[in-house]
Amino acid sequence: MPNIGRGIRPGRAETRTLSRIPYGSVLTRLAHRTPQRIALICGEEAIAWGALEASANRLARAFEAQGVRPGDIVSLVLPNGIELVTSILATWKLGAVPNPLAPAMPVVELAAVLKRADPRLIVGGEGKVHANTVGSPAVLPAGYQADASWSSDPLDERIAPHERALASGGSTGLPKLILPKAEAVYDTENHSVFAKARRVAGVPGPLYHAAPFSACFQPLFAGCQVVLMKRFDARLFLAMVERHAVDRVTVVPTMMLRIMRLPPKERLAYDVSSLECVMCGGAPLPEWLMQAWIDWLGPDVMNEVFGPSERIGGTAIGGREWLEHRGSVGRPVGGARIKIVDDGGHELPPGEMGEIWMMPSTGPGTTYQYRGAEARLDTEGWESVGDMGYLDSQGYLYLGDRKSDMILSGGQNIYPAEVEAALESHPRVQSSAVIGLPDDDLGQRIHAIVEVDEQEAESSTLSLEEIRDWLGERLVGYKHPRSLECVSHSLRDEAGKLRRSRLREERLFSKPR
Structure with a gap:
């Protein structure tokens, strides 16, 4: 497997179309356009676009002084917050690859992930990771502030070779690293539902997982305001939606269940009428729970998605469509293809449960690479991450579970x-x-x-x-x-x-x- 750690590939400034902008430069443009407008909120803290740009530029230079170069991995053992978002942005500004990690990750797992990441710099995780880290990376403590001695001027444009390096859930063993093959470049012509810059996106999940990571930075780069939760709490979630008029959120079934378990009188006391889009994914969603949310917010608000962090394919379904195909996670989107296969490698007919295999629209082996594992491909290049499910006669996918479970x-x-x-x-x-x-x-x-x-x-x-x-x-x-x-x-x-x-x-x- 190719080495994608230190010095793996230089970030580069290159001739490009105006629709493709390096992640680090997107922030610069937004800050220039509306420097005083609030970009990011977490709890009682808030930061405007101009201040976020200045902080990220100073921090990038501080990271650079620690030896971070284009293509390096920077491991960020930090909780959700403005510090974590700023650190990710600073990493991109250097053409480096952010690797956010859960501060609560067990020491053995954290050590394994850091060994695979081979980071140039670790931020946070004091007393937990440093003694177990090979390669002698530089270390900065959580809460580190790059003071005014570092310039806040924009840096030269650099493109990170990978958008991120995220650890898998480790459901079948120690976590592996998943690195998208796509560069850290924002396509202004393809920013989906976040095109309206006045929208407010709520992010209740941790940024060390793929869906919350995307749910934070996709709207942020589209100029939306992002409201980040330090950690999920059902009451605080509802208060966040009401206080900030959040119109779109990405949640997992556990969050939906905890909200629905609140006393109805308490849940209904919050004004959540601003919500236009609730996107659920990350785990199988019980049919009764989706129905309960549709009854509460309406079918036009609710959506369910499915797709592994490897980006080999995905499905989506809206609430109205779901009512006609109850329990489904939808049909393939983005040109991806899905087939269901038995243990012998034979494709199964509609209605029969088997292993889900996917083919990305861009072809075999084009979307990601692992560290710490090998991809599972068949002879034609179809890939599986071990999820089970079945297709109906109309091509709608219904999830089972992980094959290993x-x-x-x-x-x-x-x-x-x-x-x-x-x-x-x-x-x-x-x-x-x-x-x-x-x-x-x-x-x-x-x-x-x-x-x-x-x-x-x-x-x-x-x-x-x-x-x-x-x-x-x-x-x-x-x-x-x-x-x-x-x-x-x-x-x-x-x-x-x-x-x-x-x-x-x-x-x-x-x-x-």
Whole structure:
């Protein structure tokens, strides 16, 4: 695999059409146009375009003094906030590649990701990553301020060879790095729904995941105001929409569930009439939950999307279309193609569940490269990241689950996401995770971990019998859990991702009943 770390490829200023602008230069143009207008809000902090440009220019020069050159990776172990956004922008201004990482990532995983990234500079992560990092990168602490001694003048234009370097969710092992093959260049002729510069985009998810990352910078580069949450909270989300008249947000099913679990009187007290577009993705969305949001906000507001971070393809569906194809994530968009394949590599007919394989519109192997893994391609160049699903006769895609998470119990294939969707329709269940544990009789038994409030978890009043009764009208019997565990802590990360492999390993070690 090609080395894409230090000195991998020079950023460059080149002859280009006016519609393609280096990411670092987009900010310069917007700051020149409306320097006093607020660009970014996070909590009680706000920064105008002019100040954001000046801060990013100073920080870029400070990064450069630490040895960062075009093509280098800069690892940013920082929480959501203006500091993180400014650091990403500063990295692009140098023609370097930002690598935002979760500050809460376990030390072993963080060390593995940093080894793969081979960054020239690490910002943040004090006391957690430096002793485990090879290559002796430069280090700056979280909260570092590039003071007025650094010039705030615009830098020469440079193009980063990759827009970003994001760590995967690690659902099948240690996280790998995913680097888009596209350069960090903004196409002014293709900025989709964010074309109106007066729009306000809300970003409740962490920028170390692909969807929130795009949901932040696509509208920002279109001149929209972006409101970033430090971390998701259902009440604060509604308050953000009301206070800033947010008109579009990108959410994951866990966020939607937590908002819908608020007392109706409290949820309906917030004015969210400004919302024009709610985009959901990142995990299978239970049908009942999508319907609840359509009932609340209307079908014209709701949208669902599906597509891996590798950008090999994707689907989309609007609320009205969804009502005619309930449970679907839509049909392929952008010229991508999808097929469903069985374990023997044979393409399956409509209605049969199998592994989802995609072909990007630009052809095989054109959208990304890994560090720490090899792409899965068939002989014709179709690619898969392990998601399961089926197509109907009209080409609409319906998701199953990750192939690696499938449970084989008593000879039956069981997809955890289906069981989790049914569990989370229970009014006392805030979230859930379903895993397979060894069973002498069945091979694997279904073990359900349900997130409830603290009092519920301590009293253990939610019983397996109650859960099985609830599921009786929703799932066939062999899909019912045979053991139950109630917890009060969050089962998913800030981006709504579930690490079933880790949950399974923890319970195998502790031998739950």
